[in-house]
Amino acid sequence: MSSPVMQKNALAVGQPMVQVEDLVVRFPIRSGVRKAWITPVDHVNFTIGRGEVLALVGESGSGKTTIGKALMRIVEPSAGKIVVGGKDITHIKGRSLADYREDAQMIFQDPFGSLNAVKTVEQHLYFPLKKHRQLRGDDLYIKAGELLELVGLTPVRETRIKFPNELSGGQRQRVAIARALAVDPKFLVADEPISMLDVSIRAGVLKLMNQLKDDFKLSYLYITHDLASARYFGDRIMVMYGGQIMETADSRELIRRPTHPYTKLLLAATPGNPIREKLPETSNLAPNLLEGRTGCVFASRCPLVTDRCRDEMPKLTLLETGHSAACHYAS
């Protein structure tokens, strides 16, 4: 699938596919005199290399989906900068935003909600192929067939005329993936793509995404709450809590040698972890996302909390090559 789109804005060697600097997204939660803001994404920095999968792990409310939406420009960042494929997309609008969607596509969590119930599988693919790749007639028909073949929806002849309700969850998610690939993107945001699928189906979809990564050198932001799948699919894992990055490392390293107390808590809580210990936890409080908070966002739940944590927000600090954590006491 080497296409003109791929070469349109060739990257300098070594330049990351996605570069996020000091990203802030804030939402108003009350209006009028009592107006207040929350910051679901609070000064976040990261990069994703070409052909790299960054797994973004965190609990609900940690801001992981908001980051995904900001990268897709479904929401506009309040501050900071997002550069994808060498282009600054932080505040683009209109035509350039539509063009950006040729580079970046999203796979949503709910394959039942993300497909149009009154359109056939091939119609889902025709729209992006016509709009973004100007295909018509036989070319259109052939390309749609190729895409279905690619995502394993065979026999193609039968699948292409089916409606979403005739497909299983896993097949629907494959249609969603085929649709995302129709524009030849370089970067995919996959927001919990397997969490609504049956267990026996999940592995197949994960493997497909992995295969596509290798074949087309795709970069992914893989958003998940499941550390095991993050470890499988992610080259690196970034753990978020309360809108901030707690820890980031090579995925194997992060599972083997977690340094941040929150990462350790997540690991201890994940089923299938052979090391069963009592949860090192002090409370189940939700993080404070309100503006003007002080100290470490995890302080209220941290078993190792000290006065310093409550006053001073720890910075994300490099511990060794590729492994950083935001904790005063990580080492």
Add this chain to the structure above:
Amino acid sequence: MSSRIPVLELEDVSVAYDTHNGPVQAVNRVNLKVYQEEIVGLVGESGSGKSTLAYAIMRLLKGAAFLQNGTIKVMGRDIYAMSPKELQAFRWAQMSMVFQSAMSALNPVMTVEQQFIDTLRSHNKQMTLEQCRMRAAELMDLVRIDPKYLASYPHQLSGGMRQRVVIAIAIALEPAFVIMDEPTTALDVVVQRSILDQIQAIQRKVHFAVLFISHDFSLVAELAQRVAIMYAGRMVEVADSGALTQSENHHPYTEGLLRAIPKLTADEIVIEGIPGHPPDLVSLPSGCAFHPRCPYVTDECRQQRPSLYEVGTSEVECHRYAGEKVVQHV
């Protein structure tokens, strides 16, 4: 095993839904026993019939669903032979259920305390308000929520707290048997873990048996002593959870599931999905329902539903183990 007293006995249970094209079997000739103080996991994909089975045990089947065949006994008593009045007294006092969605299981316009009082009073009219309040506070303590939250409405509690309240209400009358239908599915892993730890701790303290329904294989294998695996309405395997760490001597579906789950701490993770997808209950495959997805399929599988065989400590419904002893359910 014979010395243990079963609290739940399912014998040849089939549940069907009436449709335009005749009855569709959602649960198909299922046999299972749950013993005193035991946690049994019930795993299956969506549509495998696990929730339908739970509702059948509680005699809560509604609308088109009905018990087609078999008997369901809890504490030795046939649930379906009871009069409505007997059932009303029996349900919740002897067997209760924790429903999947904690938000909709609680009444949004009643305080938590009122809901405890309702439950307690409906089974014991002699209880005074004061006694009910004491018991409610005691139960909140048991699930480790500060009793001050008794005055709260459900929306004022976090998801995890709500689920704990639902569990507390389920065990309010000290039932011998509790069905938990995906009680932690909507929760974050950390909250999930702490609730599971609590279920185990409470269960050790007040002694009841649990049928724990989930689609999360690794979670159930950790929590339960035995795991029952359902596929297309059939119970294809019942295994000791310890046996699930090995990849051999299982139903091919179980084997497939074990291969499909990425292992957190393995050096090199290899996963393999099960080809195909779960069958539509309206048009079930002939013979063994798993045969279209099975790597070991033979002609026999296509024609005949296998019997249940004893394989090690497990019971497996698969022709591959035809040499083994057939399990006799009495």
